[in-house]
Amino acid sequence: MSAKRASEVVILCIDDDRDVLSLLEKILTGAGYSVITATDGRQGIQEAVNRQPDLILMDVMMPEIDGYTACSQLQENPGTVYIPVIFLTALDDEVNRAKSFAVGAVDHIAKPVRKAILLSKIEEQLKTRLRWQKLKERTGLRGETFSPPAIFSQFKQSLIELLDLPQVIRDRLSATTPLEIYKICELMGIPQRQMTAWIADFLSFPLISTIDPERLLLGVIPVSFARENKVVAMLNEKLERSFILSNPFDLSLMDSLKKLFGLKNDTVLNLAAPEDIDALFRQPDIGARVKRPGDIPAETIEKMLAIEDSDLQEEDAEITQEIDSEIITLVNSILVDAYTKRASDIHFDSDHRFRSGFQSLFVRFFRFDLFDCVPG
Structure with missing residues (x-):
């Protein structure tokens, strides 16, 4: 393609x-x-x-x-x-x-x-x-073209030797495929986090218990694929792309990460429990964090409204070339005052030339920025 x-x-x-x-x-x-x-x-x-x-x-x-x-x-x-x-x-x-x-x-x-x-x-x-x-x-093609890796069999054998399991559970564990490794946790009577810890210890991979949202990379992996496969992209300490996943034994997933998402052979993978990755896809409540009129200092609003000369000249020259800088200053002042006082509407009474001139500027720059940040 x-x-x-x-x-x-x-x-x-x-x-x-x-x-x-x-x-x-x-x-x-x-x-x-x-x-x-x-x-x-x-x-x-x-x-x-x-x-x-x-x-x-x-x-x-x-x-x-x-x-x-x-x-x-x-x-x-x-x-x-x-x-x-x-x-x-x-x-x-x-x-x-x-x-x-x-x-x-x-x-x-x-x-x-x-x-x-x-x-x-x-x-x-x-x-x-x-x-x-x-x-x-x-x-x-998922799960159809890859045989279980030999290291996965070694991992299962290490669990059988480590744990005192009934024979029926041993047999079930021995028959488990890479895609089923977390499904057997309930039968074994262990939390999924314990299985992740055993995998991380066996492979000597870093185990992450708390995932920092600031290190996650937007737009690398489709969210539906990420949820299904329990994998997300992140920036590591070297500011390089890395990945957090739950199941490194899934060779189909690993192949996709290499061919489509930049996973390199020397990239250190990070492991996290499935429920910790799932938690990233639960939407946080932003209501308490959205700034409303009166919550933002006037000097901050003035910075929000600031316009660089290059931006005024780049697009719509017919709008900007006749707008005097004094009008910009006046509009800024009015908007800052209205915003801090929680005004819902702003009305201007002036001659037609003044209205038509700054109305275009208001629509082009100010209204676009200021009022869209206030829900209502």
């Missing part, structure tokens, strides 16, 4: 702000991509199912069905599970990163969107899509 040309790539953009959709469509079509738009999560899911885009850009904060819920539903649908999703968000803390990982997002782009960053991320994640499609083709 070869990479598609830009003109063959279809990107679905989902956002409840039509101005944002217009901006995204302009940037993407200008780069040669075909674009589908949807104005809410429900419509976006339907478009993804019906149109099968190559990539999805999705706002996080949307009414009714937010981006997290929509992405999670796409991951549960066999027809859309291998479509990469990039979140557009003003939320960038540890909890929201963990939730993005849990629902299967491959990356996130902070608002306001910068053209160069957007196109770079899209190019990168289209490569992800190509890897995922190859993985999809390989899933039918």
Whole structure:
């Protein structure tokens, strides 16, 4: 399977702000991509199912069905599970990163969107899509083309010698395949964490009891594959890609990691119990961490609203060339004051030229960033 040309790539953009959709469509079509738009999560899911885009850009904060819920539903649908999703968000803390990982997002782009960053991320994640499609083709081979490794038989024998097991359980353990090694734990009367510890000790692999969400890598392995096979990608201490998994005896999994996800022969694998990897896919509650009006200091908001001159000049020159810097300063001041006082609406009374000038700027930059970070 070869990479598609830009003109063959279809990107679905989902956002409840039509101005944002217009901006995204302009940037993407200008780069040669075909674009589908949807104005809410429900419509976006339907478009993804019906149109099968190559990539999805999705706002996080949307009414009714937010981006997290929509992405999670796409991951549960066999027809859309291998479509990469990039979140557009003003939320960038540890909890929201963990939730993005849990629902299967491959990356996130902070608002306001910068053209160069957007196109770079899209190019990168289209490569992800190509890897995922190859993985999809390989899933039918799972467990059919690999015989149990000799070291797995040695491991089972070590357990038989270590434990005082009834003969019936010994026989059952001897007949266990690599994919069944954790299923026999209940029959043996041991927790899965104990089995993981024995495997780690036997293979001299590091055992991880607590997985740091900050070290997890978004978008390397499809979340459905990761959940099923109990494997996640991470950055090790050398800032190199590594993996945490539960069953290194699964040769089909190991082959996929090598051929599609960059596992090298000298890579040190980390082991974790199945339930500890499963816990990564339970969505954390972000409600207590979302910043609401009045919670953010005014000086922080001013930084959020800051715009570099290069960004003003890069796109939509017809909008920016007539906007005076004094208007920008005034709008910043008004927005900061309204935000800190929890205002729900802002109304301006001025002459037509002033309104039309800064209205475009407001839609283009401020509204995109400020109000999307406040759910409601």
